[in-house]
Amino acid sequence: MISLLFWLVVIPFCIGLLPAHFITDKKAAGPGLVLLSGFFVMWALFEAAALPAVIFVRYANFRAASVGFAAGSILCAMAGVLLAIRRRRAPVRADGGIFAPVRAMSWAERSEWLLFFGLLGFQLYKAAAYASFDGDDAYYVVESLIAQQADVMYRILPYTGRPTDLDVRHALAVFPMWIAYIADRSGIHATIVSHLIMPLVLIPLSYLVYYEIGRLLFCRRADENGGSFSGEDLPIFMIIMALFQMFGNVSIYTNETFFLTRTWQGKAVAGSLVIPALFWIFLQIYGGREREGRTGAGVWIVFVCVNMTAGICSSIAVFLISILTAVAALALAVVQRDLKVLLKMGAACIPNVVYMAIYVVMAYSYLW
């Protein structure tokens, strides 16, 4: 339990202090942003540690990736803490304590938040107490378990247990290996971590992204109402988002269905966490609150890490978010009449280009 808290709360939060250091807007750099940023930087670190191990190390490659990731994470976490101490700027809002926004709310607002947390709690209860069958688990969850039990990444066919060559499409999407890492550190069976622990982490984390988006969308009204970030539209936005997730099962293909039925799979994380996070980044950079340039450096770091996170989720996700970024950059460049937007957002996508280049080289290596 302590290991879980350490790797799923303490380490991401401390790592998040690193990009938060480069965001000067105190209101923007709240604990939610710090934690979210920390997760994205941590996943980017995992990609950087795991991909070379998957590609170049044949035996005990999971151990190699784990050592590299642990060292990188702890170093970044320490750097984040040191920077926070040096600046003596606690990310947690101090004015009036953390309950000040709650005290400033009307009873109606409080009841709306209560309703939202009721919906969230219900989703978490369902995720923990109910099993959701999905055939793809025979691949992804077993890959995590193989890494935990046999110390091997992507060299054993999960369906049967026989040795196999690297399957490029899956081998570059190392999200199951991150789950294996958490399982290994905590000493909990990887299947329990996937099916039970991950939803309890990833569902709230997705809502944290929606919350941050809501803050950016409705902050103006909130500011007019006394400076609290819990604007009166925000709880309603969150309730609608929660209901949409619960009733979005109009087909087996929607990201809402993936979100609540395959929460632990990389593609679900891509649909419900990474893609919304891009909207959050777009709003941070171009939504009005965060000024471009020096003050936004932290957000750009997170932008790059969100792109890298897509790579650990699924190889198609890299392609998808590149399309989204290209389309959004084009639209923003047109409305701002500024071609630099295209260049900046294109530069943030360099990890995607590198990832796709690795993919192509590995997939077509038989040609040379």
Add this chain to the structure above:
Amino acid sequence: MWGIFLESVVIFQNYMGFHENGYLAGIYLFALLYLWLAEKDRRRRAIFVYAPTLLLFLFFCPLFRKVFVRLLEDSETYYRLLWLLQMSMVSAYGLLKLCGRHRRIGLAVICAAIIACGDYVYDSEHITKAENAYHLPQEVIDIVDMIEPETGRITVLVPADLIYFVRQYSTNIELPYGREMLIARWDYHHAMYEAMEKAEVIEADTFTELAREYPCAYIVLKEDRQIDEPLTEHGYDLYGQVGGYLIYRDTQTE
């Protein structure tokens, strides 16, 4: 090109659940249309109006679909392009903007519309009460606990309905074939699978001969599975029973 466009239309309809009277897409398109008319902030307009519209245009563009499928060598995942629309977020933003100051009445109407047009995810037949912390069928865990070796790995032949789960519990159990055999469109052929699942009545002679090629240390059969001769007459003993499954051990395999 017209054919590719029509394929995209079908994918869109299937994604949005039109065939099952799911009309959440209607809410989304309504919200998007409203934002087209009402959103004045040009940056938000770019993110919440122009970008989704461009994405919709790309989705239906036959040339784009051709490039997408060619690059990824996969046409089955094209629907994921629709994930970029983030229907829930755009709808929530658009509808809240529409409500203006009538927030509470608006919330009630929006909630009613989502419930009426959507489909409750927890009604899915694939979601059942968890029997354990693994979220796996308890019978699988009991079977594997019974046969798993203390060291090393063994190969075990199990019925199709257990294939998904056995290796999620223990990777010390190897299987002669896996989930790939259960996906009809993948079109795999496997002699052991044919003998185990396709034959109306298992022919014990050829069946045990195939099983010993791996060799399978255990064979798990459903209690009501028909077999022309008992496995006990072919060098197996009945090792145990878990629920509706009989577990046979090959006495000739060490």
